[in-house]
Amino acid sequence: MYSSDATTESVSGPLEQVHGGGVRAAAAHYGIPEAQWLDLSTGINPQGYPVGPVPAEVWQCLPEDEDGLEAAARAYYGAESLLPVAGSQAAIQALPRLRAGPARVGVLEPSYNEHTRAWRAAGHEVVAVSQDELAGTATTLDVLVLVNPNNPTAVYFDPETLLDWHCTLAARGGWLVVDEAFMDTTPEQSLAGYTPREGLFVLRSLGKFFGLAGARVGFVLAPGLWLERVDSLLGPWSVPGPARWVARQALEDRAWQTQTRWQLQEAGHRLDALLREAGLPPTGGTPLFRWCRTERAQVIQDALARQGILVRRFDRPASLRFGLPGSDAEWQRLEAGLQQA
Numbered sequence: 091m092y093s094s095d096a097t098t099e100s101v102s103g104p105l106e107q108v109h110g111g112g113v114r115a116a117a118a119h120y121g122i123p124e125a126q127w128l129d130l131s132t133g134i135n136p137q138g139y140p141v142g143p144v145p146a147e148v149w150q151c152l153p154e155d156e157d158g159l160e161a162a163a164r165a166y167y168g169a170e171s172l173l174p175v176a177g178s179q180a181a182i183q184a185l186p187r188l189r190a191g192p193a194r195v196g197v198l199e200p201s202y203n204e205h206t207r208a209w210r211a212a213g214h215e216v217v218a219v220s221q222d223e224l225a226g227t228a229t230t231l232d233v234l235v236l237v238n239p240n241n242p243t244a245v246y247f248d249p250e251t252l253l254d255w256h257c258t259l260a261a262r263g264g265w266l267v268v269d270e271a272f273m274d275t276t277p278e279q280s281l282a283g284y285t286p287r288e289g290l291f292v293l294r295s296l297g298k299f300f301g302l303a304g305a306r307v308g309f310v311l312a313p314g315l316w317l318e319r320v321d322s323l324l325g326p327w328s329v330p331g332p333a334r335w336v337a338r339q340a341l342e343d344r345a346w347q348t349q350t351r352w353q354l355q356e357a358g359h360r361l362d363a364l365l366r367e368a369g370l371p372p373t374g375g376t377p378l379f380r381w382c383r384t385e386r387a388q389v390i391q392d393a394l395a396r397q398g399i400l401v402r403r404f405d406r407p408a409s410l411r412f413g414l415p416g417s418d419a420e421w422q423r424l425e426a427g428l429q430q431a
């Protein structure tokens with residue numbers, strides 16, 4: 091089982107990827123020691139927020155609400171009504187359990203497949219909705235779930251369109267759930283500033299742009315009553331104190347955020363150019379990853395993996411997703427790896 095970033099469906103072939111990540115399994119499969127892998131299979135910023143030493147009392151005390159984390163998040167997202175959760179994954183699993191059902195739930199496909207899994211597990215009827223079908227579906231669904239920008243296709247949905255769909259859904263007691271895990275480089279496209287609204291749930295993550303996937307911190311932006319329900323479902327102390335402490339620093343550090351936005355844009359362009367030169371022009375991209383549709387996805391993934399470079403592959407449609415290398419040496423390794431592949 092791979093550890094993060096599940097997208098659309100498990101794929102068959104040399105690497106059985108349900109998620110990105112999972113260097114350990116790849117290391118065992120290809121007989122290359124774990125430490126020698128270049129893992130580009132997730133969309134996590136390789137130069138994430140620099141975490142300093144965590145004060146001893148933060149480890150020792152029980153975490154407290156309103157310790158400064160919520161205030162930092164309100165300022166960062168420009169949203170008044172929010173709840174910290176242990177990664178947006180915790181919210182993805184909780185929301186379906188709060189919706190009376192069975193509801194008819196449309197989930198964008200291809201996309202991060204944990205949404206489908208969670209709504210199905212809670213007993214709802216899930217319909218896969220393609221990007222082209224989205225506009226027509228709001229009137230036929232109880233809940234519409236999409237990822238913006240989408241993972242892996244990198245399609246962006248503009249706020250006006252989403253608010254329009256939200257209105258249609260909310261008028262009938264429906265929900266729009268927007269997973270903005272990859273939104274931090276384009277905050278102007280976020281729906282955060284339009285919350286709280288009845289029937290609108292926006293999910294945010296500190297795992298991607300901030301590169302703090304291991305801290306397990308995310309947020310739900312929604313009306314207070316729904317946040318209370320999520321909170322009581324998840325129980326007390328769901329986000330550990332050290333994770334809260336680190337997340338607060340990251341959310342308050344405007345200088346780091348501004349510089350990182352710029353650096354990620356640059357790195358994204360560099361990755362684009364590198365893939366083009368290698369004959370793999372990206373079909374779509376966000377600053378944190380590039381997505382390439384290619385019938386040769388399996389062959390290329392395998393050829394890269396033989397050189398200790400792990401990328402994420404999808405079968406429907408056949409495609410590869412490349413995360414960003416971090417150091418110069420990693421960029422060179424990817425360039426050489428692509429040439430060989």
Ligand SMILES: Cc1ncc(COP(=O)(O)O)c(C=O)c1O
Binds near residue numbers: 095306
């Ligand atoms: C689109 C999307 N949403 C949510 C998540 C979950 O992220 P986290 O629980 O680390 O916030 C992921 C993880 O890969 C993702 O790709």
